[in-house]
Amino acid sequence: MARNNDMRWFPGFSVTTLLCLFLLYAPLIIVAVYSFNDSKSITNWGGFSLRWYADVFWGVEAPRFRAAAINSFIIAISAAITSTIIATMAATAMLRAGRFRGKTFSFALINLPLMVPEIVTAVASLIFFSAIGFTTGILTILIAHIVFCIPFAYLPIAARMQGIDDLYEQAAMDLYATRLQTFRLILLPLMAPGIISGFLLAFIISLDDFIITNFVKGAGIETLPTAIFGSVKQGIKPNIMAISTLLLAVSVVFVTLSWLVGRIGQKQQQTATNGGE
Amino acid sequence: MVAGIENNNSSNTSTYAGLGSLLILPTWLVIGFFLVLPVLMMLVYSFLTKEFRGGVIWEFSLAAYDQFFFDRGLFGDEPPKIEWTYIIIFWRSIWLAAVATFLCLLVGFPTAWFIATRSGPNKSLWLFLITIPYWVNLLIRTISMKFLIRDTGPLNEWLLAAGVIPEPIHMINTNFAVQLGLFYSYLPFMVLPIYAAVERYNFAYSEAAADLYAGRWATLRKIILPIVKPGIIAGCILVFVPSLGAFLAPDLLGGAKNFMIGSLIEEQFKGNAGNWPFGAAAAMILLSMVLIVLTFYARQQMKQGKR
């Protein structure tokens, strides 16, 4: 590709990109800024303060938010671990096990949770759980989350596995390694970046879910998004902005982590491919 | 991020040949039992009878679909006419989702193009900046938008203070606010697949076109767009499908009055109505519409593949 960039350049595209980023970030940044507002009225600026963060942790509503946060994290961690294991197995089946019956169908099945609108999944899950008389509360949320986390965990894992030449596995098997050993000693370490990205994305997706959780949650169970939604209805108060900013920060940290892991993975992959040639 | 595109490059490796069925089993069980089965159950429920004060009776009935499509007057004894209200809600949802998709495309395509034509680490950083909002809680993003555009929100306050407008612009609880919310919610969904497609585009085509004295825009229309079309379609679907079933935007930004399909369904399960069969029927109709769109997409993909 020549360095002559003329044909890549279109008038207005860079401005549009800046506009796009501005649109995406402005509301978030404004909320983050106002969460440090000392004033009780949310729109008038009353100086910098951390009082609303203190309110989130020690205020009247703190026990409710704490319980919701604990639920959210338990569900997100469990759902992410379970869906990552399932997705890793599925990726191995789809990419390393040759042909088997129902392979094309399996591919559609893995991606099904992405195709069905969230509100439909929510309704279907609610009807299903109530029809079989399953109202355990937190467990219903967890099961629903595992389902829709699978494709999100699958994407980076499969993408990573696709990039790994099976030469190494073949070599290991030639040296009389069992398939289990090959998996554990060769494939798993090579796939680690993909698995970690998959886990982190599943974690974030679970942590963020509102619609499905709102439908399937049992009596007295809240997650952070449902607790926030409940409070927001009664007005966007500064403590809601503070807790939103905190959740925002968690998302940013996890995406950054996933991004960094992905980059390390890419570098490794490049070295591995170069070495293999 | 383009889901659903199978890459067959390395799928013929078979280190674990014969274990495929076993390894895929958990996926089958979990998704089959907790998604496919529930959807089938929902189909069954849409044909059940609503009990007078909420709850369902296990008796076959077409009442839910009848309520959806036919109007029998206030007392239920007039000859059936076509019921427009739900069709209008669906039509409004389709319209809002379509406009949101169009707006996302309008902003998303240049952005994706711009990022894909950056070089090295810069590209990675731009991409990262677009990805972050993608993963930020949708609820929080919708709340931010609500806060920003309300009559006494920062946007109006600043515009008033700057003397740009004489009185606050009323945006909250209007179709415009819902539209803005949808556009804002799903914009990153448009950028990423288009970016992936432009990434793979070979710029030698553009240069060849330039050599043949094609203008910039002619090249875009005649060469680039047809080639990156799969990415554009994928992006449109990723925006259109969730917009169609959106609940948060109409609820928080539309004042729960500018009903969309999502709010209509939610009302049947969480609101005053308590009409599960009707809610299941509406969800079923929504799902059928989405499946039609996806089938169209799959056929498009297959045509692309054959070429």
Next chain:
Amino acid sequence: MKRSRIIGMSALALMLAAGVAHAEGKLSIYHWFEYMPQELLDKFAKEYDVEVTMDTFDSNEALLASLKAGKMGSYDVAIPGDYMVEIMTGEGMLDTFEPSELSNFGNIAPQWVDVPFDRGRKHSIPYQWGSTSFAVNRDVYKGDINTLAIIFEPPEALRGKINVLDSQGEVLALASMYLGIPQCTSDRNQLRALNDLLQNAKPHWASFGSDIAKDVLVSGDAAAGMIWNGFAAKAREEGANIEYAFPKEGFVVWMDNVVLLKDAPNRDNALKFMNFLLEPENVAAVTNYAQYTAGVTGVEPYLEAAVTDAPELNPPADQKGEFIQACPQEVQTVYDKIWTDLKK
């Protein structure tokens, strides 16, 4: 495989831990939103060593729908309004108790013991009572507000700036009062008129919402809004320049009650909680927070002056409120149809 087995086992352990937290000493409450102060729940939890969880609903009809849809058996107590107590009794959703099971039963104010919706209080105890009408932002509209026309045939200045409670019973009852027709009328012409009134009013309404009713007035998103008296008082205290109306056509009076639900998983704790709420000091805390009026005698010493003197709680002597009636099935079916047509 060792590592993934460890991961698998820890996942299982987490799932179990999540499911197991079912111990003794629990209480599950289904309550109106923003009504019960958290401090009071904490006090009960501490005093009786009970783990308390609370879910909220935002209308009597939503409470009924949710319980009918499979949530029976998950909650111990709920807080329905008067007519809903009657409906729930008819649906067989309430458990009974003897006055002797509540040592504070005698604290109930005499006029609230033998109420039409629960004769002799076999299923419920009084909680708080108040009224429903609407409040208007006086910066926006300065005319006479003591008429329901403000909501149903609004003056120019308020059109498109009105929030209406997402509550079937209250909206239809107030609309009936405005038309001067009886509640639960089975007269077809009157029902048609009711439907027409609401359909014509709807374009003037900005939003439907109960949980947002206070916030829209405080934030200025709405200039007038149907609202409960205590909620209006709270909006006023939070800085909204609003006045609560006692319309001449009438307004809704209601009483919320604590009911003992059938199949309550923790019946004993539910009764302890009900008894706890008959203690003047405790129920006064609810009054001070939510700004309604308690149905228990002896609360006066614990009440804050701001609450007892609030104009929202002191209707003019010549104005009268009406309780919402539970309609018979054939009328309720038409009501449901009117409501669905209105909401969509």
